[in-house]
Amino acid sequence: MxxxxxxxxxxxxxxxxxxxxxxxxxxxxxxxxxxxxxxxxxxxxxxxxxxxxxxxxxxxxxxxxxxxxxxxxxxxxxxxxxxxMHEANGLLKIGASYTFGEYVLPHILANLKLKFPNVIPSVQIGNTREIAQAVLTHHIDVGIVEGEYVHQNVFMETVATDELYIMAGVNHSLSKNKEVTIEQLERETWIVREEGSGTREATDRLFETLNISPTTLVEFGSTQLIKEAVEAGLGISYLSDLTVKKEKLLNTIFMLNVEGTPIKRNFSILTEPVQLQTKSMQVFIELIQDFYKKQK
Structure with missing residues (x-):
């Protein structure tokens, strides 16, 4: 040079x-x-x-x-x-949005450690907008986000689909209804993620698709906090099925029967152009793909 x-x-x-x-x-x-x-x-x-x-x-x-x-x-x-010239090794900087990062990524990292012990992961968790920006500014090597992100300098690959449901605590009055109407949903307090989150984007899309105009929105920056608020009866929320597996087993959260739901969204991998991917990035992406193939 x-x-x-x-x-x-x-x-x-x-x-x-x-x-x-x-x-x-x-x-x-x-x-x-x-x-x-x-x-x-x-x-x-x-x-x-x-x-x-x-x-x-x-x-x-x-x-x-x-x-x-x-x-x-x-x-x-x-x-x-x-x-x-070498096997996959070295530092791999990973970014993930909250749903994937907190509920799927730990399983991928355990498999990565087992199969490629010389790859050292460093993880950043943020909302979709933050992770996409980190890829663009080269602060991370690979990002996994909810939904899709289009930019000329970012390669995007959809790797999985996710289902989202409107949820309430099991003691909530709506959990007793066989079917919930739009009018009933509009009267409820909705607990939502912050702007820039993939889950918030999906929630806004739900409101538009079902023509819902909530009277009250409460914004939280954590899916875990939202789940606890829903369990406590503070309001209802729109959440990924991935995030409530334990709560469903414990019977603390109930999926409301609303016409038009559940709605699917994509999980996408964001990287620099394919030709710039290191071997560590490639094996990590393959592990994500294999994980979802086994879920089918």
Whole structure:
């Protein structure tokens, strides 16, 4: 990789020639010379210099943006080439939305540890919007989210479907009804996830599909908290069947019979383009696919 770009990036990020030289283990005159060569090669001034700091020119902003992309691609290329020569190993940064991350991912990780002990997972749990953004900014290698996410720089693959039901506590008055009407649902307190959550997106879609206009919404940032509130009789909610398996066994949550439900949604994997996937990412994705094949 062009050493001139590495020096340029360091100067920009340290905002000072001396600090950049110290970080690069070079002399300050050498760093200045490298920047001058780069500016000469490109035929334009890249940095405005003062005694205390440097700042980018408009041309410098363009070069810095592309230099960061070039160095990132070089690191990815080196990783992929090394990956071809070895078994799946190393750090794998995983992101998952709450439903998948809390109720499915632990089973996948247990299998990953058993079959590929040299892969070290690091897990970030967030809502769908946060996980998608983490993939885009390269903070994670692979994300699993509820619903779908479309972006030109993200590869999306649907791996499973999920069913969602309107649920109430077993002692709730609606749990005694053979069938629940839209008018009855509208009078209830709805406990929902926050904006940006895949489950909230599905809930909003439910309201639109069934033409429900709830009078009262209570917003919680945790599925577990929502389940406990439903069990306590605070209100009703729209939840994935995956999240209430234990509650159904304990008979603390009841699925309401509402025409038009349950409604299915997808779980999708988000990554950078396929050609940039490491071996660790590939085996992890295969484990997710195998897990759902066994559920059928």
């Amino acid at each position: 062009d050493h001139l770009l590495l020096v340029f990036i360091e100067v920009v990020e340290k905002k000072n020639f001396s600090r950049a030289a110290e970080e690069l283990h070079m002399t300050q005159p050498s760093v200045s010379q490298q920047i001058q060569i780069l500016e000469k090669n490109l035929g334009t001034k890249l940095l405005n210099r003062t005694n205390k700091f440097v700042e980018l020119t408009k041309a410098g902003e363009i070069v810095y943006s592309h230099a960061k992309e070039i160095t990132g691609l070089y690191k990815r290329m080196s990783t992929l080439v090394d990956d071809l």
